[in-house]
Amino acid sequence: MTRIDTAISDIDVLDRLAAGVSPIHRLDPRAKLIVTVLFLLTVVSYRKYEVAELTPLFLYLAVLLALGRVPVLVIARYLLLACPFAVLVAVFNPLIDRQIIAQLGPLAVSGGWMSFVSILIRFVLTVSAVLLLLACTGYVTVCAALDKLGVPRLLIMQFLMLYRFIFILADEASRMLRAHSLRSPDGRGTSLRVWGSLAGNLLLRAYDRGVRVHTAMLARGFDGKFRPLPGFHWSIADSLFVVGSSAFLILVRHGQLATRMGRWALELSA
Amino acid sequence: MSHHIVEVKNLEYCYADGTTALRGVSFRIEHGESVGVVGENGAGKSTLLLHLNGCLLATKGEVRVGDIPVMRETLRQIRRSVGTVFQDPNDQLFMPTVGEDVAFGPLNMHLSPDGVESRVHGALDTVNALHLRSRPPHRLSGGEKRAVAIATVLSMSPDILVLDEPSAGLDPQARRRLISLLSGFKHTKIVASHDLDMILDLCRRTIVMHQGAVVADGPTAALLSDRNLLAKSGLELPLGVQNCPVCGASPSASAIPQI
Known part of the structure; x- marks a missing residue:
């Protein structure tokens, strides 16, 4: 009980972070909310065996994390707290889906394991994105933004x-x-x-x-x-943020960014 | 200024389970009066207060605030002129930050954004809580919560303030600050409390309730030094009127407010 207790009283750690100042904090909450929703949609739109293709999305989180000056440990702690749920969802996949679909050197990888890893990666991506939104905006402001967007x-x-x-x-x-x-x-x-x-x-x-x-x-x-209470102000920076982030997400989703980056890395090393 | 008058005539109220909480309560409170309502637990104080802003509607009898009878149709007007501070500030503070909570009433009154802002600022300033504005209520101390709860009501600029146990759970200094804050208000005040010493400091008139009925209504100094009356109503003499517990000396005349 005590641990749940601390977890709950710690919820407002994110709110305290949201009181900070950074380029991300200054953005209109609606812009951040829209981009976060687009990000979530992108993450869940991948097929179940896709793992490598998801990885460039971490770049987006890393940039937000750095620009928003959010300590990684805070996000990691919440991820750890929520991870039993994700593991529970994914844990039966390797047992049920045993068909080999990839060969990693001497290691034969079954479809179940691929989807297991894919689920965990998606979990980390989606939960971190929402946590980052909260840490750079604040719960109440996110609610106000939802209101302005017609929820x-x-x-x-x-x-x-x-x-x-x-x-x-x-x-x-x-x-x-x-x-x-x-x-x-x-x-x-x-x-x-x-x-x-x-x-x-x-x-x-x-x-x-x-x-x-x-x-x-x-x-x-x-x-x-x-x-x-009223009071949001949409500026050019917000439009740029939404357009830029959407372009990045489209590039990741349809431009095989992961494969290209891999090839590029190979060429560099060659 | 007839609209600051509170008049209760033969008020009776039965709860849904059949308990009769009020039996034929009548009184009239004039503009600017400060009235204490005292009585043992279950005497009907809180039930009475809930009638003054129409949260409960009379089973029998009548409640009037100014010229307006308290009825379902008049609730909007009534709740603008009667501000109620409830016993537990946690019930009163339901918005995520202090500022939004204080703004809740003015926003419901359809004031302009500037109007809301000036009301919020003014109310928080009055209770010396401007620095708490962006804090979440669950991070406040008991005294701060109480002050903010009062600000949430002041921001609606009511004519009449109704307070249920305002000093409950406060430390002595917070209680003293509350008393001096309240005594500075010019509103018509109705204060229900077991803290008889506070009533002695704050209210010139007192209504004593017992088992849902008014058993005495008169000057505070007289009623609260009447040992028999208080004993019959489940109360005892306020400390300020009792003899000194160490030397047995009777209280100086200055301790009892002159009426």
């Missing part, structure tokens, strides 16, 4: 509320667990029955909290419409 307000409201109340919920959960552990000194694990009642209690508390928050919102004139 339904109700959904955005939910995103914002989630972000506000996950801390309070985590806090409440950890206090309940602490109270439980202080009264079960023999230290044996929590029984299923107790877990059930803890979880149920937490749900009830969350529900009560929801009612109280809604009351507080109504008291301040909430009429079902959510009005975020």
Whole structure:
């Protein structure tokens, strides 16, 4: 629990980074959001055995990382936290798909292993891209950009509320667990029955909290419409960023950038 | 200035589970008055406060704010003139940053961006919290949260301030700062609290509630030094009125506000 605790209270590490100053931070959040979505679409558009073709996309992340002055370790920590999910998705591929499709020297590589690696690479690419977006923009600003781009307000409201109340919920959960552990000194694990009642209690508390928050919102004139603060400014730099990044993504996707770079490297060394 | 008056007539309220929370509550609060509402847990204080801004609607009886009866149709106007600060600031602060939270009310009032900005700035300045503007609420201390919660209401420039347990959970100095902040406000104030010493400092008039009914309504200094009344209502004498616990000397006359 403590580890989940720290992970949650650490979520705003990204927000603290977002308060920084860099060429990437200065871009219009909408531009960054559009490019990130294009990037994600590019990553998922590859076929399942393609591995080498994905690699030039790391260049894009590296450039953002450097220009946005985001510490690699922060991104790596979150990747590590999320990686069990990706591994779980990919782990059965090598067992199911045993057909040999490539020969790496003496090593015969099956399709399953290729797709396994491909899934992990995609996981690293997509999650890092989103983390970088958050670290250079901030969660709330990303939500505001989504709003400006026409995502339904109700959904955005939910995103914002989630972000506000996950801390309070985590806090409440950890206090309940602490109270439980202080009264079960023999230290044996929590029984299923107790877990059930803890979880149920937490749900009830969350529900009560929801009612109280809604009351507080109504008291301040909430009429079902959510009005975020205005204030974005689209400049030429933003257009350039979107056009440049799109051109790079198209080049990677349709110009066999990986193969060309490989050939070029071979020629250089020859 | 009749619109700063709060009038409650024979108010009754039953919760959905059948519990009667208010029985025939009546009072009238004039413009600029500062009134304390005291009573034991479950006396009906919070339920009463929720009626003043229409979060609950009377089962029987009537609540009027100024010339307007509190009804479903008048909620918009009522909530503009009555600002409520709830007991738990975590319920009040629901936006991701302090600045956005304070802007929430003014934005709902359809003010211009400049208008919203000046309201936010003014409200945060009043509670000395301008430096917290871009902070997320979960990173604030209890006292800061309370101050910001008050700012979220001030930014709507209400005529009447309703506060539920404003000093709960504050350390002594934060509590003192809150009291001096509140005593500087010219609004009509209605303060529900168990902190009788704060009521003594802040309110000239007090309403004592017991089991959903008003058992006394009068000058604070008189009611809060009435040992029998307080004991019957599940309360006890405020420290400021009790004899000194060390030497037994009675409090100096200056401790009790002159009415």
